[in-house]
Amino acid sequence: MSDDGFDDGPPRAAAPTLVLQLGSWEGPLDLLLTLARGQKVDLAQISILALVDQYLGFIRDAKTLSLELAADYLVMAAWLAYLKSALLLPADPEAEPDPQDMALRLQFQLQRLDAMRAAGARLLARPQHGRDSFTRAAPEGLKLETIARYDTSFFELLSAYGAIRARHSQSTHIVRRRPVMALDEAIERLEQLLGASIDWTELSRFLPHDLADSGYARSVLASTFVAALELTRLGKASLSQGAAFAPILMRARP
Amino acid sequence: MTAPDLPDELQTAETLRALEAIIFAAAAPLTLTEIARHVGERGDLLLLLRDLATSYAPRGINLVERGGRWHFQTAADLAHHLRPARESIRKLSRAAVETLAVMAYHEPVTRPEIEEIRGVAVSGGTIDVLMEAGWIRPAGRRESPGRPLQYATTPAFLAHFNLASRRDLPGLADLKAAGLLDREPPRELSLPLGDAEA
Amino acid sequence: MTAPDLPDELQTAETLRALEAIIFAAAAPLTLTEIARHVGERGDLLLLLRDLATSYAPRGINLVERGGRWHFQTAADLAHHLRPARESIRKLSRAAVETLAVMAYHEPVTRPEIEEIRGVAVSGGTIDVLMEAGWIRPAGRRESPGRPLQYATTPAFLAHFNLASRRDLPGLADLKAAGLLDREPPRELSLPLGDAEA
Numbered sequence: 001m002s003d004d005g006f007d008d009g010p011p012r013a014a015a016p017t018l019v020l021q022l023g024s025w026e027g028p029l030d031l032l033l034t035l036a037r038g039q040k041v042d043l044a045q046i047s048i049l050a051l052v053d054q055y056l057g058f059i060r061d062a063k064t065l066s067l068e069l070a071a072d073y074l075v076m077a078a079w080l081a082y083l084k085s086a087l088l089l090p091a092d093p094e095a096e097p098d099p100q101d102m103a104l105r106l107q108f109q110l111q112r113l114d115a116m117r118a119a120g121a122r123l124l125a126r127p128q129h130g131r132d133s134f135t136r137a138a139p140e141g142l143k144l145e146t147i148a149r150y151d152t153s154f155f156e157l158l159s160a161y162g163a164i165r166a167r168h169s170q171s172t173h174i175v176r177r178r179p180v181m182a183l184d185e186a187i188e189r190l191e192q193l194l195g196a197s198i199d200w201t202e203l204s205r206f207l208p209h210d211l212a213d214s215g216y217a218r219s220v221l222a223s224t225f226v227a228a229l230e231l232t233r234l235g236k237a238s239l240s241q242g243a244a245f246a247p248i249l250m251r252a253r254p
Numbered sequence: 255m256t257a258p259d260l261p262d263e264l265q266t267a268e269t270l271r272a273l274e275a276i277i278f279a280a281a282a283p284l285t286l287t288e289i290a291r292h293v294g295e296r297g298d299l300l301l302l303l304r305d306l307a308t309s310y311a312p313r314g315i316n317l318v319e320r321g322g323r324w325h326f327q328t329a330a331d332l333a334h335h336l337r338p339a340r341e342s343i344r345k346l347s348r349a350a351v352e353t354l355a356v357m358a359y360h361e362p363v364t365r366p367e368i369e370e371i372r373g374v375a376v377s378g379g380t381i382d383v384l385m386e387a388g389w390i391r392p393a394g395r396r397e398s399p400g401r402p403l404q405y406a407t408t409p410a411f412l413a414h415f416n417l418a419s420r421r422d423l424p425g426l427a428d429l430k431a432a433g434l435l436d437r438e439p440p441r442e443l444s445l446p447l448g449d450a451e452a
Numbered sequence: 453m454t455a456p457d458l459p460d461e462l463q464t465a466e467t468l469r470a471l472e473a474i475i476f477a478a479a480a481p482l483t484l485t486e487i488a489r490h491v492g493e494r495g496d497l498l499l500l501l502r503d504l505a506t507s508y509a510p511r512g513i514n515l516v517e518r519g520g521r522w523h524f525q526t527a528a529d530l531a532h533h534l535r536p537a538r539e540s541i542r543k544l545s546r547a548a549v550e551t552l553a554v555m556a557y558h559e560p561v562t563r564p565e566i567e568e569i570r571g572v573a574v575s576g577g578t579i580d581v582l583m584e585a586g587w588i589r590p591a592g593r594r595e596s597p598g599r600p601l602q603y604a605t606t607p608a609f610l611a612h613f614n615l616a617s618r619r620d621l622p623g624l625a626d627l628k629a630a631g632l633l634d635r636e637p638p639r640e641l642s643l644p645l646g647d648a649e650a
Contacts, residue, residue, distance in 0.1 A: 027570070027571045028571065111630075123552070124544075126622070128613060129525065129614060132531040133526050133528045136326075141478065142474065151344065152345070157354060159434050160351040160352045163434075164371060164372055272530055279534050313469060314473035328472075329473060335470045336473060
């Protein structure tokens with residue numbers, strides 16, 4: 001940080017006031033801006049080096065008074081000290097970042113913050129709605145009334161009714177028992193017909209002969225075949241077939 | 255308050271502006287006393303209010319006095335702009351069309367009957383929609399246990415479907431001929447619309 | 453709607469009346485589209501609205517456009533007649549005013565950008581207060597690393613500060629010309645190092 005060589009900064013008398021107001025600064029940039037405004041009204045005219053000295057002096061005073069400084073104030077102080085030394089060194093075109101750019105940026109930031117402060121003040125100085133201008137307290141409000149119009153055609157109406165009636169007749173149809181031979185029934189029947197016969201008999205011989213309903217006949221065939229498999233599995237019967245598509249033979253197992 | 259050294263006309267103009275603003279921003283119609291309190295008593299306010307009312311008369315906003323209280327309101331002839339009706343075309347749900355059809359063919363009909371015929375429960379919303387469309391109406395109570403409400407169709411229903419009367423509804427044979435019935439309906443379900451009813 | 457066979461001038465007068473009534477009765481400021489829906493599209497409404505605004509300008513009630521929305525309000529210079537009847541508005545903290553100004557002049561702007569400009573962290577509370585007032589809104593994410601959220605002002609902000617549009621922000625043109633709304637310092641900015649060491 002700075003030493004006695006830079007001690008000709010801000011007037012000493014101002015320091016205590018600043019210290020007392022420390023809590024009201026909104027960060028180091030705010031403090032810098034206040035110091036700058038104290039220096040010159042036109043921020044384009046301020047001396048960056050003088051500003052750095054003012055800031056560093058202020059921080060030093062605060063430390064002397066053992067005031068706790070937030071870390072960002074100290075970071076700014078270190079940055080400014082670095083900036084100052086860089087600015088005072090003979091110009092080095094290789095220096096990165098360029099101290100001139102750094103100083104320019106600082107000045108830009110101060111000007112920009114100052115501009116935003118002024119803009120905020122000008123905004124607040126405008127007539128404000130609810131304070132200076134008023135709208136109606138209880139407007140009636142507008143409403144778009146929607147009148148629903150149902151667009152249903154006569155055809156839709158009739159086909160809906162048709163569908164209901166159709167559903168009715170269909171449902172009565174479904175309720176009727178379909179002509180099938182259940183597996184249980186087929187097993188019982190086949191077991192009975194097979195009895196204790198140990199002679200090989202064609203499975204087709206066990207089918208009923210006079211089935212007019214072809215749907216029922218198919219059901220009986222399927223159920224009887226599955227019943228034959230089931231009886232074989234249970235060890236009550238044996239099945240035999242000489243070749244593919246040859247007649248299936250069946251006999252009871254003793 | 256406005257500067258006291260203004261010439262009379264300007265003073266009056268300023269008072270008129272104040273009157274406008276005060277009545278406009280008020281939460282409720284204001285009495286002359288209330289207005290005077292806001293404006294700061296000066297001049298014949300009643301006269302000014304009447305002038306103001308006259309100047310607003312041809313506009314879309316009018317200054318009116320009702321029972322000694324003043325307020326702005328929109329001109330009565332412009333109400334249609336404030337509540338413009340917009341038609342929205344909607345489609346009835348399948349359930350609604352079916353319910354309507356059952357009502358049309360079987361009216362007067364109760365909700366349990368509709369449910370029996372359709373084979374599904376009829377929601378209150380469905381009936382509400384048909385009511386809103388103006389196509390059905392409650393038609394008294396059935397004199398049976400529970401006295402259920404009956405429904406029937408309205409003249410608006412007939413008008414919408416271009417029917418002179420319910421007798422113009424096609425019978426089951428017509429529906430079948432038009433391919434709207436897949437199967438012969440079971441005998442026991444007779445149409446209540448035959449010639450006997452005519 | 454009004455009869456179509458009216459001469460043009462009468463037609464215009466009727467439209468002006470309708471515009472007055474619609475905006476007067478509305479519960480909130482209306483966009484041109486909303487107004488057109490109520491008035492029934494006809495003629496150059498924007499032109500008519502501007503005429504109407506001009507005719508109301510000297511009165512105690514003004515027709516104003518705020519961020520593309522139109523409403524009537526009392527003239528700002530008459531506040532002293534109205535204020536006792538109304539509650540005063542809440543006072544904004546210095547941080548909130550500054551943050552609001554940064555947002556208004558730099559929008560859309562991210563929180564890190566606001567913090568860079570103000571030189572301090574922006575507390576969530578500050579943004580909350582401005583959001584709650586309805587003056588700012590999230591305005592999408594910046595397509596940059598971290599995709600930070602951007603903020604912008606609302607029509608309600610413009611309405612509150614009686615600004616027709618962001619172009620009317622005080623000093624906006626000057627700030628722009630001076631490069632103070634840019635992210636980087638302008639090159640031609642002269643660096644006054646001063647002669648503290650001299």
